Amino acid sequence: MGKDKISKFEAIKGFSHVIEHATAEGDSVKGNWRSKVFKNDNSIVLELGCGKGEYSVGLAEFYPNKNFIGCDIKGNRIFIGAKDALDKKLENVAFLRTRIDYINDFFEENEVDEIWLTFSDPQPKKPRKRLSSPLFIDRYKKLIKPGGIVHMKTDSDILFEYTVDEIKDKYEMLEYTWDLYGELPENLDAVTREIFHIKTHYEKLFTARGSVIKYCKFKIS
Ligand SMILES: C[S@@+](CC[C@H](N)C(=O)[O-])C[C@H]1O[C@@H](n2cnc3c(N)ncnc32)[C@H](O)[C@@H]1O
Numbered sequence: 001m002g003k004d005k006i007s008k009f010e011a012i013k014g015f016s017h018v019i020e021h022a023t024a025e026g027d028s029v030k031g032n033w034r035s036k037v038f039k040n041d042n043s044i045v046l047e048l049g050c051g052k053g054e055y056s057v058g059l060a061e062f063y064p065n066k067n068f069i070g071c072d073i074k075g076n077r078i079f080i081g082a083k084d085a086l087d088k089k090l091e092n093v094a095f096l097r098t099r100i101d102y103i104n105d106f107f108e109e110n111e112v113d114e115i116w117l118t119f120s121d122p123q124p125k126k127p128r129k130r131l132s133s134p135l136f137i138d139r140y141k142k143l144i145k146p147g148g149i150v151h152m153k154t155d156s157d158i159l160f161e162y163t164v165d166e167i168k169d170k171y172e173m174l175e176y177t178w179d180l181y182g183e184l185p186e187n188l189d190a191v192t193r194e195i196f197h198i199k200t201h202y203e204k205l206f207t208a209r210g211s212v213i214k215y216c217k218f219k220i221s
Contacts (some may be wrong), residue, residue, distance in 0.1 A: 008079035012097070018082050019106075020075075021098035029096075031108035037094050038067045043113035046071060046143075048100050048131055049120045051201055053081020053093075058198035059116075060085065060093040062191060066113075071096040071103070100131065100139075107143035115140055115150045119202040122156035132163040137171075137220055146221050149174070153196075153215050155206035160214040167218045176216035 012018045019025050019037070034041055043066050047056045050070030060068045070093070072078050078095045085093040096106060120131040128135055132152065140150065154160050160178070167173050177183045180196060196215070203213065 005076045008076040012075055012079050012082060012095075015082050015086070015095075017085065017094040018078060019094065019096050021096075021102065021105075026096075026098070026106070030106055031111060033067070033069070033094075033107070033111060038092065040067070042067050042092070044069060044111060045114040045116065046107075046112050047116040047118060048103070049117065050081065050095070051077045051118070053078065053084065053095060054200040055116050055118050055198055056093050056095070057081055057084050057088065057090065059195065060090045061088065062195060064092060066092065068093045069096055070094075071098065071100060073097065073099050100136070104139055104142050109142060110145045112140075112143045113145055113148055115144060115148070117150065117152040117154075118200050119154055119206070120152070120159060122154075122159040124158055127162060130159060130162060132159070132166055134166065137166070141221055144221055147219060148221055149217060149219055151215070151217050153180070153203070153213060155203070155211035155213060157214075160216070164216060167216070167220075172219040174217045174219060176214075178212065178214050180213045180215040182212070 019029050029037060033044055045059060045066055045068050047070045050056050050072045053070040056068040056070035070081055075097050078097055082095050098106060117131050123129040127133055152163055164176055184193065184196065
């Protein structure tokens with residue numbers, strides 16, 4: 001492992017707003033995010049596969065009265081978002097380093113209000129591993145409040161088509177577009193427009209290659 005990665009892993013150990021699996025903090029957050037981590041009663045928005053956390057940090061700036069948690073397994077990526085949140089003095093952002101497969105070990109029933117899936121891996125050969133597969137949706141249903149919303153932003157046709165097919169007959173699809181930026185309604189309010197324009201690391205890479213960005217929003221409970 002490179003020196004840079006090691007120093008980022010060491011650094012996040014000292015960040016009180018980064019919770020890592022297999023630690024005492026990791027074992028004690030379930031059901032306690034509001035009381036122990038954020039110290040408020042505000043709603044919780046979870047970004048799964050957050051990478052460098054651009055959405056978690058970007059949304060936290062727009063919504064100081066909501067709490068945001070970026071979750072990823074890669075500590076060196078989380079470091080970047082966690083450092084950004086510290087530099088911006090944001091107290092409503094935290095990060096959880098774990099595999100999303102174990103997400104129910106970290107959240108109590110109804111603890112989460114909303115979920116964002118940002119440029120998730122399309123897993124072309126392993127549909128079960130897609131973050132919108134029935135396996136993962138069942139996990140989210142255990143932690144999201146009734147009426148809780150899931151947002152997905154992706155460049156991937158495979159992942160998007162799969163997600164729309166999975167969701168449309170079983171759950172309530174609220175919005176979907178195969179060309180987010182091409183189809184943004186002119187009368188969209190300014191904040192929502194800004195939110196859609198938050199660009200993650202992978203969105204910038206895919207856009208530079210000419211990919212069209214897709215978006216959908218659905219209710220799973
Ligand atoms: C393509 S990247 C997107 C990162 C970021 N959302 C962005 O748009 O730049 C997918 C991210 O999901 C994370 N990831 C994929 N599967 C995961 C899993 N099962 N548990 C935790 N993280 C996972 C990867 O580590 C990676 O950072």
